[in-house]
Amino acid sequence: MxxxxxxxxxxxxxxxxxxxxxxxxxxxxxxxxxxxxxxxSAEDWEREQETLHILQNRDLMQQIATSLDTHSRGQGYTPNGEQINEITGI
Incomplete structure (x- = not known):
């Protein structure tokens, strides 16, 4: 800074x-x-506020930790090609 x-x-x-x-x-x-x-900037301030909100929310942090663990073990949801295209907007 x-x-x-x-x-x-x-x-x-x-x-x-x-x-x-x-x-x-x-x-x-x-x-x-x-x-x-x-x-x-206002945009950066809003991002900081969103980050603080997530970090202070135990339920959201638990969901993130669970998702990370599932992903690390390769047991997460895998979308098909059509779903990938829909997600990425192609």
């Missing part, structure tokens, strides 16, 4: 925000008082 001072952020607001959005990289902005804040 790149770090800039609040003064540099203010002076280069447009270009720094464009970088954050286009590169999908958050930017840490520091203040003289030592406090800081992070700037990130």
């Amino acid at each position: 790149n770090i800039v001072s609040v003064n540099k952020f203010r002076d280069n607001l447009k270009s720094l925000v464009e970088q954050v959005v286009s590169r999908h990289e958050p930017l840490k902005v520091t203040r003289r008082t030592g406090e800081a804040f992070v700037v990130m």
